[in-house]
Amino acid sequence: MAEFDANNNSALPLPEKAQEKYSLRPRASLKREEPDEDHEDSWKPSTRGRSTKRRQKPKPLSRYRRKTANARERSRMREINEAFEALRRAVPHLAVDAHNEKLTKITTLRLAMKYISALSGLLTAAPSAQSSSSPNSAAEAAAIVAATTTICGGGISGSGGLVGTAAMSSSSAPLLTTTDHLAALGCCLSPSTSDDVDSLLSEYASDLLCGGGGGSECSSAASTVGFLTDHHHHSAAFLRDLPGAAATYSLSPSSCSTSATDVVGFPSPLLSADFPVDVAAAFMPFADHPLPPIDFNGDPYMFEDNFACTEFS
């Protein structure tokens, strides 16, 4: 079994020829050199592909064709990167975290997988619950996407960021449980929670939403709570007041407006403070499962409540 280093390259000592071939060299020398005898000898058919029999060595590309091939490759990679950029925007996430980093490609792909998985899970779990209240799966999925997008900041750009809130405030908006909401939201978060408050909130969410059980939805909810706590101490207030209050006080869609930053506590510029969100409308679909009040025995995080919408209290 061959050994590989961190870059997935063979860690075994290279034969003399290979060392010559793979030795470090300045980028400038990467330009095509005239074929020589060594190159001729070292050429072997690739193991990739179907044919294993020896083929004739392909003729090296001319300088012109090499240049055009490189240009095409750059263009191809640019398209791929644009697609990644689109995917970053499509997948709800904290676009700007504490370190001002953007999602890496691999992180983007993983988040997309989680997000799709969470939404698929909701769609497969939802039919029985929604059969009486009529909304279809697509509407529900759209509402989840919209809510998550709104909350997480995806799709917000300048003046046109109110993705989905209009749909959710309509009378036909599907009802989603708080668990649904948190599960969908949690899929876009990547918590690195380790402190006591995070653990506490995660456990709380797990117990509260899932009765202490396991499951991906449960962990997503716990992740959400943990992440929110990790990044903003208003999260406890958010958890306590928003979904619960929406149910308890039967808010009308137009009863409260504030900035998303005030509500969820996500740091600017993730959600612009100038970006208006109809809070009640956004959370009306999640109002059917009220959360009980949270008691953290005086935990200071719990009561740092700058929640701006007084109609809730």
Add this chain to the structure above:
DNA sequence: TAGGCCATCTGGTCCT
């Protein structure tokens, strides 16, 4: 300084 991430160059293979 090591390791992660990325862009770019390059050659091999497949397809039209």
Add this chain to the structure above:
DNA sequence: AGGACCAGATGGCCTA
């Protein structure tokens, strides 16, 4: 023949 796709190699940049 030429383009698309792919993977290996390499070096630059950045962060822990």
